[in-house]
Amino acid sequence: MIPDYTKIEEFVKAKLKPSRFIHSIGVMEMSVLLASRFGVDEEKAKVVGIYHDAYRYDSTPGSIELVEKNGYRVWPEERKDPMLLHGALAAINFDSDAGCAVSSDMKDAVRHHTLGHISMGKLGGILYIADYAEKGRKHLSEDERREILGKETLESMIIYIMDKSRGYLLSCGIEEAGVSKELYKFLKEGGRL
Numbered sequence: 001m002i003p004d005y006t007k008i009e010e011f012v013k014a015k016l017k018p019s020r021f022i023h024s025i026g027v028m029e030m031s032v033l034l035a036s037r038f039g040v041d042e043e044k045a046k047v048v049g050i051y052h053d054a055y056r057y058d059s060t061p062g063s064i065e066l067v068e069k070n071g072y073r074v075w076p077e078e079r080k081d082p083m084l085l086h087g088a089l090a091a092i093n094f095d096s097d098a099g100c101a102v103s104s105d106m107k108d109a110v111r112h113h114t115l116g117h118i119s120m121g122k123l124g125g126i127l128y129i130a131d132y133a134e135k136g137r138k139h140l141s142e143d144e145r146r147e148i149l150g151k152e153t154l155e156s157m158i159i160y161i162m163d164k165s166r167g168y169l170l171s172c173g174i175e176e177a178g179v180s181k182e183l184y185k186f187l188k189e190g191g192r193l
């Protein structure tokens with residue numbers, strides 16, 4: 001089922017700092033645009049876009065056990081940095097926050113929005129791209145944003161973003177996560193979401 005957008009937006013607005021709420025609006029808007037272009041349900045894209053960071057401030061070392069108890073695998077990089085589990089926490093809380101049984105593709109999208117995953121689906125791909133490239137993001141120029149949106153497929157957009165992010169991560173001394181490397185290899189070999 002698709003949750004009521006207005007209800008989710010109110011929930012997120014009350015939970016996040018204004019700057020992160022504005023980011024969430026930007027992600028929502030770009031997600032809807034990409035969904036319309038690539039034939040994905042726009043209402044689903046709207047809801048996952050606004051909701052994806054709802055648990056951005058809630059991760060603690062205790063989240064690792066909570067996420068595992070709820071049937072999700074925790075990646076080694078998430079164990080080291082539990083902040084990365086905010087997508088998993090959102091997936092776990094999605095039904096109760098929405099007041100309905102949320103469809104699994106929407107949960108998969110929010111679960112995997114940070115590191116990416118080969119099974120994140122088209123909706124997850126859209127969320128991953130919008131999270132990186134929404135109009136409020138200052139880490140990329142308008143030219144880069146245009147370049148991303150100029151690609152013909154979601155997969156090629158993600159490859160471009162991963163190439164860019166890898167350079168940034170390396171400059172911070174952080175190695176790319178295993179699931180992200182797996183996604184990159186999958187896409188480079190022609191895999192489709």
Ligand SMILES: [Fe+2]
Binds near residue numbers: 053056114
């Ligand atoms: Fe996030």
Ligand SMILES: [Fe+2]
Binds near residue numbers: 027053
């Ligand atoms: Fe985000």
